[in-house]
Amino acid sequence: MLSDVNAAGTSLDHDAIIIGAGASGISALVRLRELGLRCRLFETGDGPGGAWHWNRYPGARFDSESYSYGFFFSPELFAEWEWKEHFSGQPETEKYFNYVIDRFDLRKDMQFSSRVTAAHFRSEENAWEVSLASGERYRARWLVAGVGPLTLPQLPRIEGVQAFAGEAYHTARWPKHPVSFEGKRVGVIGTGASGVQTIQEVAKTARHLTVFQRTANYCAPLKNGPITPDEQKQVKASYEELKRRVNSSRAWFLHTPVLRSVFDVSPEDRERFFEDRYNARGMGIWQGNYMDLVVDERANALISDFMHRKIRERVRDPAIAEKLIPWDHGFGTRRVPHETNYYEVYNQPNVTLVDLKATPFKRITPNGVETSDGFHEMDMLIYATGFDAVTGAFEAIDIEGVDGQKLKDKWSKGPVTYLGLMVNGFPNFFMPAGPLSSQGNIPRTSEYHAEWVARFVRYMDEHGLVYAEPKLEVEQEFMEHAREAQNRHLSSRVDSWFTGVNTNVDGRTERRVMQYRDSADEYRRRAEAGVASGYEELIKR
Numbered sequence: 001m002l003s004d005v006n007a008a009g010t011s012l013d014h015d016a017i018i019i020g021a022g023a024s025g026i027s028a029l030v031r032l033r034e035l036g037l038r039c040r041l042f043e044t045g046d047g048p049g050g051a052w053h054w055n056r057y058p059g060a061r062f063d064s065e066s067y068s069y070g071f072f073f074s075p076e077l078f079a080e081w082e083w084k085e086h087f088s089g090q091p092e093t094e095k096y097f098n099y100v101i102d103r104f105d106l107r108k109d110m111q112f113s114s115r116v117t118a119a120h121f122r123s124e125e126n127a128w129e130v131s132l133a134s135g136e137r138y139r140a141r142w143l144v145a146g147v148g149p150l151t152l153p154q155l156p157r158i159e160g161v162q163a164f165a166g167e168a169y170h171t172a173r174w175p176k177h178p179v180s181f182e183g184k185r186v187g188v189i190g191t192g193a194s195g196v197q198t199i200q201e202v203a204k205t206a207r208h209l210t211v212f213q214r215t216a217n218y219c220a221p222l223k224n225g226p227i228t229p230d231e232q233k234q235v236k237a238s239y240e241e242l243k244r245r246v247n248s249s250r251a252w253f254l255h256t257p258v259l260r261s262v263f264d265v266s267p268e269d270r271e272r273f274f275e276d277r278y279n280a281r282g283m284g285i286w287q288g289n290y291m292d293l294v295v296d297e298r299a300n301a302l303i304s305d306f307m308h309r310k311i312r313e314r315v316r317d318p319a320i321a322e323k324l325i326p327w328d329h330g331f332g333t334r335r336v337p338h339e340t341n342y343y344e345v346y347n348q349p350n351v352t353l354v355d356l357k358a359t360p361f362k363r364i365t366p367n368g369v370e371t372s373d374g375f376h377e378m379d380m381l382i383y384a385t386g387f388d389a390v391t392g393a394f395e396a397i398d399i400e401g402v403d404g405q406k407l408k409d410k411w412s413k414g415p416v417t418y419l420g421l422m423v424n425g426f427p428n429f430f431m432p433a434g435p436l437s438s439q440g441n442i443p444r445t446s447e448y449h450a451e452w453v454a455r456f457v458r459y460m461d462e463h464g465l466v467y468a469e470p471k472l473e474v475e476q477e478f479m480e481h482a483r484e485a486q487n488r489h490l491s492s493r494v495d496s497w498f499t500g501v502n503t504n505v506d507g508r509t510e511r512r513v514m515q516y517r518d519s520a521d522e523y524r525r526r527a528e529a530g531v532a533s534g535y536e537e538l539i540k541r
């Protein structure tokens with residue numbers, strides 16, 4: 001414990017309550033425990049890993065390089081753990097999370113199968129009262145919600161969605177028992193990042209796979225592979241270098257944009273560069289490309305055209321290739337799924353693509369799916385229809401700040417935060433990797449947040465303070481900055497979860513500011529300026 005200001009000596013159950021056992025919650029637990037705080041972490045699932053606990057669908061894996069995704073807080077951990085693949089699959093990643101919590105003896109402060117239903121700020125105590133679905137209640141000075149940006153699965157709005165009598169799964173609630181596709185007629189609804197990973201796997205064994213596509217996405221090769229013993233040695237030797245690289249990149253990835261315009265190079269050099277990025281491992285084609293591709297329409301048209309050509313080269317039937325080409329948005333303006341032989345799946349005789357723009361859903365029946373041009377009989381339906389993203393998991397908790405204000409009401413037109421980390425009117429409350437925080441390679445963001453929060457809590461304790469919230473004008477200024485940064489990007493003109501549009505969720509047809517689109521550097525500059533000023537941006541007492 002830091003001191004008796006916020007620990008023993010009060011009637012609080014804990015110093016800090018943390019929600020969520022994903023990368024964000026675990027990072028926060030590690031850092032706050034280092035301060036000696038009495039912490040309790042609550043998690044809905046029955047194990048750690050967050051996204052990697054829930055998304056156990058076949059083919060689920062990282063798009064971030066494994067060694068750039070894992071925790072960096074311990075050089076010893078980095079040296080010990082051997083990632084098997086450059087982009088780890090879900091089973092291995094779930095093992096990693098279990099290894100980490102046992103390695104650092106975190107399990108004793110974690111409570112699984114414990115969903116937080118409400119968190120109310122009690123002004124008389126300057127503390128949060130947190131309620132669980134079981135009815136248990138706990139009070140703590142600090143509340144850290146690491147509830148995740150992609151947490152609440154969303155089903156599509158289709159008549160009869162619950163009527164299907166065969167096997168039905170959502171990718172983000174995949175069962176722990178094995179699921180076989182062999183000899184079955186399987187329908188996959190959705191072609192975002194999870195859908196693409198699922199489709200590649202199901203196509204291998206299903207008797208017939210029908211892919212229902214509403215929005216075609218630009219998919220780019222992942223080029224995954226095992227990490228060879230030599231590569232393993234190089235990875236192990238590069239801990240400091242890796243840290244330096246991700247910290248100096250734009251979005252905390254190993255890839256970062258080239259600081260040149262695509263118009264500064266000859267068409268031949270440009271083509272060579274695109275080709276090189278397309279064939280290289282990981283997200284380079286998206287995150288490590290010319291800097292103007294995602295902000296300038298003319299530049300974007302060049303990379304979009306390149307990607308269109310790639311789809312036409314890889315898909316034999318020109319009519320199917322045209323359906324797989326995204327005509328309604330430019331490359332990189334929505335989440336780019338990374339794939340392994342995804343386009344080749346459509347050359348297989350056991351795979352059919354249904355373009356829902358041309359032939360929309362009519363209804364789901366006990367036996368299958370009816371679209372405007374006919375009936376598709378199915379044995380299994382897989383919903384790869386994503387999430388109530390970014391704000392959904394926060395709004396699912398009844399979070400009440402000072403004077404009875406509800407977070408859900410404050411965010412009724414979109415999230416409003418300071419640094420994506422704190423909210424005016426909701427004191428002593430932190431959201432690692434929260435809405436409008438620096439995005440990209442998320443564990444890097446949330447590890448930074450965990451450090452920031454720990455430094456701040458230490459400061460509060462050293463100064464005998466027990467209450468902190470961002471000033472309203474500071475929050476407004478940050479929101480203006482975030483809005484301006486989002487509007488600079490072409491993605492701001494596209495409906496997607498990046499801009500908060502989700503036709504499957506009520507009231508979510510208007511675009512919102514959801515993510516921080518300026519660089520990680522600018523983000524840290526702002527966050528550190530606050531620290532240097534003695535947290536002048538915050539009301540403290």
Ligand SMILES: Cc1cc2nc3c(=O)[nH]c(=O)nc-3n(C[C@H](O)[C@H](O)[C@H](O)COP(=O)(O)OP(=O)(O)OC[C@H]3O[C@@H](n4cnc5c(N)ncnc54)[C@H](O)[C@@H]3O)c2cc1C
Binds near residue numbers: 146
């Ligand atoms: C399939 C998939 C692949 C991805 N790949 C990448 C990638 O390669 N790179 C990358 O950077 N990001 C990736 N992401 C994004 C992913 O969300 C983040 O990497 C990371 O999981 C975020 O960590 P987190 O701890 O903030 O949230 P999560 O990992 O989502 O963990 C949040 C946890 O909070 C729990 N929780 C939520 N609400 C409550 C409540 N009320 N009570 C108790 N517990 C609660 C949830 O059950 C969950 O376990 C991927 C996401 C998915 C779904």
